[in-house]
Structures are given as C-alpha cells and as structure tokens.
Amino acid sequence: MFSTIYIEEEVLESERVRKLLDRFPQIPQVVCDRYGEVFNRKSQNFRLQKIAPALILAKKYGNKVLAAPSGYGYNDSKSYYFSHMLNCVYDCRYCFLQGMYSSANYVLFINYEDFEKAIVEKIEENNGGGVYYSGYDCDSLALEPVSNFCSHFLPVFRRYPNAELEIRTKSTQVRCLLDTEVVPNCVIAMSFTTSEAAVQWEHKVPSIGKRLEALHKLQLAGWKVAIRFEPLILGAEGLAPYEALFAQIFSKLDGDRLHSVSSGLFRMPVDFHKRIVKLYPDEELFARPTQTTDGMIALKSTEENTHLMAIEELLLNYISSEKYYRCA
Amino acid sequence: MKHPMPVNIVVAHALEAKALVKMLELERHHASTDFVEYSNSNKLRLLVSGIGKEAIAAGVTYLSEQQASDNGEIRAWLNIGIAGHRDASLGSAWLGNKITDHSSGTSAYPPQLIEGVEVGSVVTVDEPENSYPLNAAYEMEASAFYAEATKYSTAELVQVFKVISDNLENPVSEIDIRRVPGSIAAQSPQLLILIERMSAIAREYNSNQRLPGYFFEICSQIHLTVNQKLQLRRLCQRYKALGLEKELGRVAGRKASDARELIQQLTERIDRISEA
Incomplete structure (x- = not known):
C-alpha cells in the first residue's frame, strides 16, 4: 500500500499514529524531524515517486483553513478549504498536484484536533455558516480506511448545521458514510x-x-450528493462522449435530488503546467496548443465557448438550471 | 543482461569492487589515472573512489563529468560498501532509507521505489565507529555520495547498499578484509534485483524523455539561439507525443534554413493538427 511510512518524531507517540502504525507492521517505518525533509525536496521526481508512493505522518503548523479560490464554490457564502492530506492516491494526468509538488508521497496531517479548532473558529467568525471544502489538495475519501477523516470531521459539522462541508472525491470508499x-x-x-x-x-x-x-447508495441513504464535471477536455469525438456520460449518470442517479452539478474547464497555473510538461513530455494532453490568461493556462480552442454551451445544453436535459454552475 | 544498464556503481575499496566485477561481468579500463574503473558493454560502470566522504564525492563528480555528453540521459547511482552495526549479523545487508551525516547531524531520505530488498538506516562517520550507538549501519561515504549524486540524477535513482562487516562482537579493528568480496558476493540476489530495477527505471525515464533524432539533426545543421533550441525541443516533444515524429522529417524536407522560419512552420502545423 505504501513503500515506506515516514513519521515526524513529534507525532510518533500520538495515539492516532500508534494505531495507524500498528496496522502496517510490515511496511518500513522511518522517523524524521519534519516532513519537509522527505517531501517536496529538490531532485525529487513526482512521476517516478508514483511508482511506489510513501506515506508521511506529520503535524500541520500554520494556517489550516484557507480562503477558497474565487469562483470555486456553488454559492455566494464565504468559502474555505482545508487539507488534512497532501497528494492523492490516484494518478490523473491532468491533475495540478503534479505541478504543485515534486513529490508524490502522501502527507497525512494527523493533528485533526487542531484542524477542528481552526474550522470551528472560522465557522464562528461566519456566524455559524460558510462553505468548507475538503479535497482540494487530496482526495478526501480515497484513504479513509487509513485516515478516518470522516469519523473525525463529520461530527464537527453536525454541530454546526448552517456550515456546509463539501467532500470532493473520486473514491468509492463510502462505507464510513453509509x-x-x-x-x-x-x-x-x-x-x-x-x-x-x-x-x-x-x-x-x-x-x-x-x-x-457508490453515489447511488449514498443518495438512497439520504446523503446529499453532487456531480463535478471537471475537467472538461474536448476531443475529436465532439459531444458524443458527454451525451453518453450524462445518460449513464442520470439513469443511475435522481437528478432532482442532486445537491448541485458543476463543470470546469482544464486549467492550471502556468508554472505548474511547465513542471508537468517536464515530467510528461510524452503526454498527448500536454502536446496540445494552449493559451494563457492571467497566469492560468488552458487548452486553446477557438470554439471553446460553443462547445461548453453545447455540453451545458445536454446537461440541462437532466437537471434544472438552478442546480448548475460553472466553476471559474 | 540484454538491456542497457545506465547505472553507476561507486565503491570505496578495491575489495568491495572485486565481487561486483565478477558478478556483473565487468572489465577494467584505464580512462582515469585517479580512479580504478570497470564497465561492461551494457553501460554499467563501476568506480573505486577511495575511502571517505571527500574521495567518494570526487569519484561521483569525475564519473558525472565523463558522462556529461549523454544527450541528457540520466543514470542511476548506487554506492555499495561494508559497514558496521552493533548487533546485526555479519553479512546481513540493507538499502539505506535514511542516511544521517554524523558530523553535520543532517539526514537524507532516498525515496524507496524498489521492493524485495531489505532496508534500514545508515550513519556516515568521519572515523571508524566502534560503539555503534544507533540502530544503523555505520560507514564513511554514504552521505557525501548521496549529496553529490543527487546533483546529477533524480533522488529516486540514488541509493546506498551496505553489507555488515563488523559489530560489537566482531569489532572493526579485527575485520578480516579478505572476507569482504565473499560478503558482497553473498548479497548477489538482492544486488541483482536492485541493479536491474534501478536500471529499468532509468531506462524508462530516459525513454519518456527521449527527443526525436530530428532535434539533433537540426541542431547540427542550423544555428539556433538558446531560446530557439528550447522552442525546438518542446516542438519535437509535442510531435512525438502526438505520434507525429514523421511529420518532423517532412518539415525538414522543406529545407527551412532559417531557425525562426522553421520554428514558425512547425508550430503552425502542430497547432493546426492538435487544436480541439
């Protein structure tokens, strides 16, 4: 599961870490001072580390709840994100994390109580409200059996019914929720x-x-579920793949009961893109022409808006427009 | 061993090299007056650097300079050598997953991509260690080797492998150095896994990064500024990624003698083909 588990000396004796290490006695364990000694060092290669990622158990210092980028969310409430973990167990070629870090190892910040305190402070600053995103720098559910993220953070949000938590994921690890x-x-x-x-x-x-x-089970159990069509990458096949995708999704899920549906085009900061191109010069996606606006890079398409509107038209056959938003 | 093996092995002592020369079917060559070197036709290199941090850093620098013209290809770097441990049995061995430099107190953590090889800590000391206070292999080169070799390759491809030659019961002062080749030879199953896997990763990396021959052809035919060279490099990568390497040759057939014109032609063509 992990090639190695690195542990910051400071958290070595914490109960959460001890329990976690006890589950993986066969994996080599290495003690370090700070996770920065292992993670994101120069001379590291994200692509190679994806061959056998390691887990790093660390304590997060500094800001734990940050303002979400503008246009990230689905309503006008103040939005924040928090990352109890850095990096993702999946390996999506379009993902900005490849350009953000030189290391593909997973950093799990185990001081959940400190995150909880920071979240609660932010909720109270916002009179009990606000939208809180988890899954910006990681997939929140994919490592759930190891992290027990849900079992800690769901009760926090249960106490604040006007604050909203969005767990962004591609994982089917929903047992904890069910x-x-x-x-x-x-x-x-x-x-x-x-x-x-x-x-x-x-x-x-x-x-x-x-x-x-997995989403179907959650919906049947009464959980709010949402769909994020990101990134939209238009290919030579045109709209047909989207027609097929929407048909597949809405034959399984009840569109009227969806919390929201959004779409977002492929885009990332220019510097991240440059680093990813160096890692994957052989990748077709990055060989396509691009355009840069305000430091963000996107695929160049003269008909981008036409295509996007056509996809939205297809989508709105299944859901009401009130549920839909474009992610900036 | 049919495939190329872009691996540099560096050892401190000739006796550490002895078993490897036989195991890897290496031949001595006389390129350097400062270092003893061995190699084979599969690109595998072995260098005997001499003992200590300074000597091994110089050995790594020397080898990297020798290989500087390899079209940007990277090589894996492996330091193999004997070490002491307080209670590990003689002849046991491991790959270093933490290398601590005793004099500076700093540690490095070689990323671990290779399964099937024992792992453990390594401490690099300036003088032979007799008491082995930590649960680690004590030796005299690893920290300098790692620091120097990661200047020339990616950290995932820089590793150290230590074979225990002394412990509290068998102190370093009583090492029978004639046993060193045998101890290293006994680790051949682990070493062969390690070398084969490191070279496979390096080969794959180099293959992914390989530039079409067209790039080198044009560079030899037309004067390009540094910036133009970078532009051409990226264009060649894009053509390759889109499976259009042959198109590059066709553009070359047009005999665009001016670099700016050539880059413009290549750009327009690939943008037209690949735009969604």
Whole structure:
C-alpha cells in the first residue's frame, strides 16, 4: 500500500499514529524531524515517486483553513478549504498536484484536533455558516480506511448545521458514510470526466460505473450528493462522449435530488503546467496548443465557448438550471 | 543482461569492487589515472573512489563529468560498501532509507521505489565507529555520495547498499578484509534485483524523455539561439507525443534554413493538427 511510512518524531507517540502504525507492521517505518525533509525536496521526481508512493505522518503548523479560490464554490457564502492530506492516491494526468509538488508521497496531517479548532473558529467568525471544502489538495475519501477523516470531521459539522462541508472525491470508499447517520449539511461531490478521458488520463481511479454505484447508495441513504464535471477536455469525438456520460449518470442517479452539478474547464497555473510538461513530455494532453490568461493556462480552442454551451445544453436535459454552475 | 544498464556503481575499496566485477561481468579500463574503473558493454560502470566522504564525492563528480555528453540521459547511482552495526549479523545487508551525516547531524531520505530488498538506516562517520550507538549501519561515504549524486540524477535513482562487516562482537579493528568480496558476493540476489530495477527505471525515464533524432539533426545543421533550441525541443516533444515524429522529417524536407522560419512552420502545423 505504501513503500515506506515516514513519521515526524513529534507525532510518533500520538495515539492516532500508534494505531495507524500498528496496522502496517510490515511496511518500513522511518522517523524524521519534519516532513519537509522527505517531501517536496529538490531532485525529487513526482512521476517516478508514483511508482511506489510513501506515506508521511506529520503535524500541520500554520494556517489550516484557507480562503477558497474565487469562483470555486456553488454559492455566494464565504468559502474555505482545508487539507488534512497532501497528494492523492490516484494518478490523473491532468491533475495540478503534479505541478504543485515534486513529490508524490502522501502527507497525512494527523493533528485533526487542531484542524477542528481552526474550522470551528472560522465557522464562528461566519456566524455559524460558510462553505468548507475538503479535497482540494487530496482526495478526501480515497484513504479513509487509513485516515478516518470522516469519523473525525463529520461530527464537527453536525454541530454546526448552517456550515456546509463539501467532500470532493473520486473514491468509492463510502462505507464510513453509509455507516453514519446522515449529516444534512455535508455534500459528497464526485468528479467525472467522459469514459474516454477516464481511460486515457485517470489512472488507478475507480470506474465510472463503480463511482456511480457508490453515489447511488449514498443518495438512497439520504446523503446529499453532487456531480463535478471537471475537467472538461474536448476531443475529436465532439459531444458524443458527454451525451453518453450524462445518460449513464442520470439513469443511475435522481437528478432532482442532486445537491448541485458543476463543470470546469482544464486549467492550471502556468508554472505548474511547465513542471508537468517536464515530467510528461510524452503526454498527448500536454502536446496540445494552449493559451494563457492571467497566469492560468488552458487548452486553446477557438470554439471553446460553443462547445461548453453545447455540453451545458445536454446537461440541462437532466437537471434544472438552478442546480448548475460553472466553476471559474 | 540484454538491456542497457545506465547505472553507476561507486565503491570505496578495491575489495568491495572485486565481487561486483565478477558478478556483473565487468572489465577494467584505464580512462582515469585517479580512479580504478570497470564497465561492461551494457553501460554499467563501476568506480573505486577511495575511502571517505571527500574521495567518494570526487569519484561521483569525475564519473558525472565523463558522462556529461549523454544527450541528457540520466543514470542511476548506487554506492555499495561494508559497514558496521552493533548487533546485526555479519553479512546481513540493507538499502539505506535514511542516511544521517554524523558530523553535520543532517539526514537524507532516498525515496524507496524498489521492493524485495531489505532496508534500514545508515550513519556516515568521519572515523571508524566502534560503539555503534544507533540502530544503523555505520560507514564513511554514504552521505557525501548521496549529496553529490543527487546533483546529477533524480533522488529516486540514488541509493546506498551496505553489507555488515563488523559489530560489537566482531569489532572493526579485527575485520578480516579478505572476507569482504565473499560478503558482497553473498548479497548477489538482492544486488541483482536492485541493479536491474534501478536500471529499468532509468531506462524508462530516459525513454519518456527521449527527443526525436530530428532535434539533433537540426541542431547540427542550423544555428539556433538558446531560446530557439528550447522552442525546438518542446516542438519535437509535442510531435512525438502526438505520434507525429514523421511529420518532423517532412518539415525538414522543406529545407527551412532559417531557425525562426522553421520554428514558425512547425508550430503552425502542430497547432493546426492538435487544436480541439
């Protein structure tokens, strides 16, 4: 599961770490001073580390709850994100994390109580409200059996019914949710691309069918679920893959009961893109022409808006426009 | 061993090299007056650096300079040598997953991509260690080797492998150095896994990064500024990624003698083909 487990000396004796290490006695354990000694060092290679990622158990210092980028969310409430983990168990070729870090190891910040305190402070600053995103720098559910993220953080949000938690994921690890009483202000947001894009670029990700099955179970159990069509990458096949994807999704899920549906085009900071191109000069996606606006790079398409509107038109056959938003 | 093995092995002592020369079917060559070197036709290199941090750093620098013209290809680097441990049995061995430099107190953590090889800590000391206070292999080169070799390769491809030659019951002062080749030879199953796997990763990396021959052809035919060279490099990568390497040749057939014109032609063509 992990090639090595690195542990910051400071957290070595914490109960959460001890329990976790006891589960993996066969994996080599290495003690370090700070996770920065192991993670994101120069001379490291994200692509190579994906061959056998390690787990790093660390304590997060500094800001734990940050303002979400503008246009990230689905309403006008103040939005924040928090990352109890850095990096993702999946290997999506379009993912910005490849350009953000030189290391593919997973950093799990185990001081959940400090995150909880920071979240509660932020909720109270916002009179009990605000939207809180988890899954910006990681997939929140994919490592759930190891992290027990849900069992710690769901009760926090249960106490603050006007604050909303969005768990962004591509994982089918929903047992923890199904075994828990529904938290009405928690949204499970699953990301999808077309099946062609998934096969080409989403390595190690559960199939669309399996993800839908997981969402279906959650919806039946009463959880709020949302769909995120990100990134939209238009190919030579035109709209047909999207027609097929929408038909597949909405034959399984009740569109009227979805919390929200969003779409977002492929884009990332220019510097991240440059680093990813160095890692994957052989990748077809990055060989396509690009355009840069305000430091963000996107695929160049003279008909981008026409295509996007056509996809939205297809989508709005299944859901009401009130549920839909474009992610900036 | 049919495939190329872009691996540099560096050892401190000739006796550490002895078993490897036989195991890897290496031949001595006389390129350097400062270091003893061995190699084979599969690109595997073995260098005997001399004992200590300074000597091994110089050995790594020397080898990297020798290989500087390899079209940007990277090589894996492996330091193999004997070490002491307080209670590990003689002849046991491991790959270093933490290398601590005793004099500076700093540690490095070689990323671990290779399964099937024992792992453990390594401490690099300036003088032979007799008491072995930590649960680690004590030796005299690893920290300098790792620091120097990661200047020339990616950290995932820089590893150290230590074979225990002394412990509290068998102190370093009583090592029978004639046993060193045998101890290293006994680790051949682990070493062969390690070398084969490191070279496979390096080969794959180099293959992914390989530039079409067209790039080198043009560089030899037309004067390009540094910036133009970078542009051409990226264009060649894009053509390759899109499966259009042959198109590059066709553009060359047009005999665009001016670099700016050539880059413009290549750009327009690939943008037209690949835009969604």
